[in-house]
Amino acid sequence: MEANKRFKLVKTRHGWLRAAATAAVVGGVFAMGGISASADTTPANNATPIDNTQLVQQTSTNNNQVNDNNNETNSAQNNNNAQINAMNTQVASDQKAVNDAQNAVNNADVQQNMYLPSGMTQQALQNNPDSNQWSTWDNQGINDSRNNYVTDKKAAAETVTDYAHLTSDQTEQIQQYTGNLINDIRTQAGAPLVKIDGDGVTQFANQIRAGYENDQWYGTKGHDVNVILSAASNNGLDNSGQYYENYGSGFLAKYGNQTMDGIQKSIYEMVKQMMFNDAPEGQGHTISLMGGNADATCATVEMSTFIDNMNQIHIIAIPSVTILDSTKFNANGKYPTPVVDMATLNQTLTNAQSKLANDQSALKDLVANNQINEYSQTINTSQQKANVVTLQAQPSTGNVTFHFHDANGNEIKTNDGHASFTWTGDNGQQWDYSNWIPEINGYTYSHADQYVNNALNGHALVGSYAGNANEDVYLTYDQAQQSKGTVTFHFHDANGNEIKTNDGHASFAWTGDEGQQWDYNNWIPEINGYTYSHADQYVNNALNGHALVGSYAGNANEDVYLTYDQNQAAGEVRFHFHDENGNEIKTNDGQSGFTWTGATGTNWDYTNWVPEINGYVYDHADQYNQANVNHSLSGTFSAEGPTDVYLTFSKPTVNIYYHDQNGNEISAPTKIEGNVGQSWNYENLVPTIKGYDYSHADQYVDETDGAKTTQVAFDNDLNGTFKNAEDVNLYLTYFQRA
Incomplete structure (x- = not known):
């Protein structure tokens, strides 16, 4: 007997070796698992005859075993299908949880x-802190870098055409915003929280708003106390004092930019000034917003916020002890809806995504196991067919060739240069390539496709050698790619407008490997005319904090918005009050002038702020800036030095004219002056004019319509009252003697 030698490649830790495999050949008959088969039943070339009885018995035994295997496979597959169905349901539930969490992140309010400052509590207020303590708290609070408004992108996308006429949703939005902001302050101060949307406080606030708008009451006049106390009386509240209103003007003009985000920022900046810059008001606003001190009248229980038609913001707070008649004041407010912390929402989203990924992986394993069961059943069935007694000689060996290619079907080679390997074994002998998958630099093994006679036979890396079939296994590799992430840094001003670096860039994008750390702290660009303020970091359009450090995320959009404050020199406008002779006079509250400051290039308008001065009537203005002179009550804050505006006030005047019956002047005009509302009488002062006899008098006032001024007659008396608007012109008519 001579050994017929074949060779197969065997992988060892030293590489691939060629090893001899032998199959015993006896007179042309191949040994096949203890069963013999030849080309026919007649011995040829001294072949050993085939025992058909033995072959049939062995085939029957093999078929029974195959049937048992198929039954076990079916049972396992049914159980696996049930698990797959359950896991599909779980994965769908996980996906819904991820969607819900993502929506919560996208729709969350900022x-x-x-x-x-440390120690600034309601308890501390009850100890009546001195001015030094207040000054310390003010400096710490106003200079705390954390006390800066955070842009609300959702609110910034909502435009507002008229601040005084918000929609019901927008009105509720500012109630919620202000309530949460005040309650954040009160939580730190250890004070009771406020409620919003109560029927009583809403009605009270609406009456105050109507009074302000009716009186056109501007901020320089202080609180409209008469309106507030009247509304208090109407609503069953204590009307012995102004305990209720905190309000400010000019904030919307500076921060509003016709969006809900601008309104929120205006409220934030107003509250910030009342909290940390309220010394001129005796800290009254601060104490009210913090919930009161030893004075129980400041313990607010209900609150409402509104904007009047002069764009002034009012925060109405109802101290508990001022509610005298609960039948007129319904204190049924509710606490504002707390704003969920963004970190909590992001963590919920991360947890949901992690659970979804884990369950998807488990589902994939179940599906793969199901495929293995299917392939096993196919193999068993094929084996059963192979066991049919054919009484034909079978080849004794089979080959399996393993090919390597990428996801596009292109041939690739192992690290030692092989595009394929071929294994040879005895017919029916098992082979298993699972532990022989070669490593290929730059690629990651993905899956296998097993073909028998060019027909797909599954995806397993195990099988049996078949002498009468071509077996090929194609191993697919995915090109290994490091996932990349990108972070884009944007630059804008405090109003959200895009600005550019000194070299003309509105943004920069950094790219790095997923998970790699990035740090922008040392790369903040200088921008002429601006100073860096703070950063807002967004992941998938959801606020993720304010840090300038983070990690690249391969499956997320990362944006960092760097906010810069404009470096604008403050312009100054000084308003002075004097009479028509140039003498300084004072307003009713003792002021001889006011000074306004603002960013250079921005507009100012004093038209609606002209004060009332008892006994005087505003006449005109003279505006001086450098060599320029005009008479306007509006202008632009200048960088070229202060602008001085002199407002001239005059005494009410009765101008007296003397003419004959033909309207000719017969004597020089005279005048008398007095205070507004004061009576005048010229009956005993009518002069005698030589050659003329006095006849009658006519009183006129000037009425202006646009550029046209008309004299309107309204009386024939020689007496009257000094007006607070137009001068009175008194015409005395004489008849010439014959």
Whole structure:
């Protein structure tokens, strides 16, 4: 007997070796698992005859075993299908949880905080802190870098055409925003929280708003106390004092930009000034917003916020002890809906995504196991067919060739240069390539496709050698790619407008490997005319904090918005009050002038702020800036030095004219002056004019319509009252003697 030698490649830790495989050949008959088969039943070339009885018995035994295997495979497959169905349901539930969490992140309101200095509590207020303590708290609060408004992108996308006429949703939005901001302050201060949307406080606030708008009451006049106390009386509240209103003007003009985000920022900046810059008001606003001190009248229980038609913001707070008649004041407010912390929402989203990924992986394993069961059944069935007694000689060996290619079907080679390997074994002998998958630099093994006679036979890396079939296994590799992430840094001003670096860039994009750390702290660009303020970091359009450090995320959009404050020199306008002779006079509250400051290039308008001065009537203005002179009550804050505006006030005047019956002047005009509302009488002062006899008098006032001024007659008396608007012109008519 001579060994017929074949060779197969065997992988060892030293590489691939060629090893001899032998199959015993006896007179042309191949040994096949203890069963013999030849080309026919007649011995040829001294072949050993085939025992058909033995072959049939062995085939029957093999078929029975195959049937048992198929039954076990079916049972396992049914159980696996049930698990797959259950896991599909779980994965769908996980996906819904991820969607819900992502929506919560996308729709979340921005959390606004205002941080109090250490020790600034309601308990501390009850100890009546001195001016030094207040000054310390003010300096710490106003200079705390955390006390800056955080842009609300959702609110910034909502435009507002008229601040005084918001929609019901927008009105509720500012109630919620202000309530949460004040309650953040009160939580730190250890004070009771406020409620919003109560029927009583809403009605009270609406009456105050109507009074302000009716009186056109501007901020320089202080609180419209008469309106507030009248509304208090109407609503069953204590009307012995102004305990209720905190309001400010000019904030919307500076920050509003016709969006809900601008309104929120205006409220934030107003509250910030009341909290940390309220010394001129005796800290009254601060104490009210913090919930009161030893004075129980400041313990607010209900609150409402509104904007009047002069764009002034009012925060109405109802101290508990001022509610005298609960039948007129319904204190049924509710606490504002707390703003969920963005970190909590992001963590919920991350947890949901992680659970979805884990369950998807488990589902994939179940599906793969199901495929293995299917392939096993196919193999068993094929084996059963192979066991049919054919009484034909079978080849004794089979080959399996393993090919390597990429996801596009292109041939690739192992690290030692092989595009394929071929294994040879005895017919029916098992082979298993699972532990022989070669490593290929730059690629990652993905899956296998097993073909028998060019027909797909599954995806397993195990099988049996078949002498009468071509077996090929194609191993697919995915090109290994490091996932990349990108972070884009944007630059804008405090109003959200895009600005550019000194070299003309509106943004920069950094790219790095997923998970790699990035740090922008040392790369903040200088921008002429601006100073860097703070950063807002967004992941998938959801606020993710304010840090300038983070990690690249391969499946997320990362944007960092760097906010810069404009470096604008403050312009100054000084308003002076004097009479028509140039003498300084004072307003009713003792002021001889006011000074306004603002960013250079921005507009100012004093038209609606002209004060009332008892006994005087505003006449005109003279505006001086450098060599320029005009008479306007509006202008632009200048960088070229202060602008002085002199407002001239005159005494009410009765101008007296003397003419004959033909309208000719017969004597020089005279005048008398007095205070507004004061009576005058010229009956005993009518002069005698030589050659003329006095006849009658006519009183006229000037009425102006646009550029046209008309004299309107309204009386024939020689007496009257000094007007607070137009001068009175008194015409005395004489008849010439014959």
